[in-house]
Amino acid sequence: MWLKLYIHYISINIRSMMQYKTSFLLTAIGQFLISFQVFLGIFFMFQRFSNVKGFTYSEVLLCFSIMLLEFSIAEMYARGFDQFSGMVRHGTFDRILVRPQNEILQVLGSKFELTRIGRMLQAIIMFIYGISKSEINWTVSKIFTVFFMLIGGTALFTGLFLIYAALCFFTLEGLEFMNVFTDGAKEYGKYPIGIYGKRMLQFTTFVIPYALVQYYPLLYLLGRKTNIFYVFLPLLAILFLIPCYLLWKWGVHRYQSSGS
Amino acid sequence: MITMEHICKSYKIAKRNAGFGEACKALFHRKYEKIYALNDITFTIKDGEMVGYIGPNGAGKSSTIKILSGILTPDSGNCFVDGRIPYKDRIEHVRQIGVVFGQRSQLWWDVPVIDSFELLKDIYSISSSMYHTNLEELTALLNLGELLRSPVRQLSLGQRMRCEIAASLLHNPKILFLDEPTIGLDAVSKLAVRDFIHKQNQIHKTTVILTTHDMQDIEALTKRIILIGKGKILMDGTLEDIQKGNKNIDETVAELYRTYDI
């Protein structure tokens, strides 16, 4: 039932967007360009250096492309969370509360950002390039690894967007720092997390589990680790959604008691 | 039936004096002030009644509406709507109410109005037969016909308001909250909206709570008026109760505001 409603939301979003085809096209191209300069940064660094901590150019591209794909998918369907401060500020969230449907579903439905397709396209091109050059011995478990990475990573970014939205109930100022965990992770997740040193690896394993969806499964994919355990690590990151959801619930509760 | 008993609601707001030095001070220390938006509000509204809820800006009108529609939880006091506590049992409660915020649209800006209606059908899980009956009736009463096929951004304010009201009634709510439904409308649209609200109340016995600054709305629609100021109910009575001599309604209300110093 909720799926039917969600699809209805997506359809109305797309119909709205198609009223502005030029703008849609330009924004999609812009999305492509913004991440393209990140790619160029990597490209030129590898003109100078043959590898970074043992990861070659194509391996880094593979890593970056998966991260970028996860981020783009999350941003595409969870853009409503990303724009949530506006919803609180303009009182649009009141409208959501006077409707007999789950609030999260309605917020997600409020915006479906199809323009992120520009960024996804780039991610897919890099992914194909990375795969063709990385000399991976494909097995069923490795195909599953990629699949799980995508699921776990998308869930992780969704969780982070949800935290951002939940924080809007407490303050509308200073939310900029959340960019470190969303945009920053996309930006710096272009390199395998291991290159940032041990402490960063610990932080991204136990606090915000980027490494579970990026570094460890990547090692398995590239044949540097063989334990099957690594295949399923990305799925563990889905648990991250639980505290995010609780924070959201708390935020809604607070909104209802403060009314602003 | 709606009852509110001794409802209180307070907010904390940040205070800062003007000036450059004060701005620097506020960087390190911020003062908060507690203000009472609602202070011991009590009233009851019977089924099928039409009530005008009036008062100056910031008097507590929208806080009341928010509590009644389940958006806001009061600090203390009891509120029951049809035996339910709105903010406790929100999802069930909101199925039975329709809300029109005059200043905010609930329609999708770039698609035809009918598309927004179809979405609402799914949001409220309205059965097809009920949807079509209601749509037909609303289209006829509000004269929507052609409008349904045009995107909202092409509609005039009056046309849009008619669509907004229809959108809030598609699911047959028993109670309708109208928050400044005639704000900014031209004379013809105002009359059409008033006429419709009146009919809706007559035909479906819908309970209507109307907040407005336009006293003609009150005059045309409601017998009962609740006046709120500084978070308190100052008067609960009929239009005749407050009208003295042959002053018109705007003057009457202005005098009322002066009497209570609000």
Next chain:
Amino acid sequence: MQKYLSFFRLRFSMGLQYRTAAFAGVITQFAWGAMGILVYRAFYEVDSTAFPMTFSAVVSYIWMQQAFLAFFTVWMMENEIFDSIINGNISYELCRPIHIYDMWFFRTIANRFSAATLRCFPILVVASFLPKPFGLQPPASLIHFFLFLITLLLGLAVTVSLCILIYSLTFFTISPAGLKILFTSMVEFFSGAVIPLPFFPEKIQKMMELLPFASMQNVALRIYSADMTNRQMFSAVTLQIFWLITLVSCGKKLCSMAEKKVSIQGG
């Protein structure tokens, strides 16, 4: 001048009011800088001979870049100006006794200046107290420091004049958002915001250094980290002045053309 000064005061006290925002901005930029440095450390550890700058120069470059981010980022454009062009409110501005170019220029400078002054000090202080290879180094000499300040302001002026060129161009385009996004991603890359210019292959670097984009953050940040010879510094400053004059005169020309267009078409 008085009116521009009061505008600056207004912006500054607005900025102060949003202390949480400023604080969050500092944290964000600090984290961003730290991550950037860790990336370069990884590359440095792999092959220090392939490094085109000293490691401490890169570190100083990055901290300074974060501290003065508000000076140089092009995506931080004045949305009010954009909106007023799109919705036609700009015609009101034209009624006031101010030249529109000067107004935009000072307004943008004031905004960027107040944003940067609020945010730069915490970053500079913390960064200079960090342990050895990761900390911000003091400038190489007093002259370097002096030149850094001058080129910092010149770079700000070049950035602003480039931004105004974009504002004026929006008068002549159907899609300001598209123009903005194309321009932003291009400038970011060529100005050395993604990777410092010395990291590019030599030929490309030589070419990039001649473009106006190199006169934005590149000069000041590299002078501070003592990455330029005296000769290079001299030609870089000359180029900055050249581009500033060119961009301002192009911008003024375009602006008056746009003004005419508005007064003929009524916005």
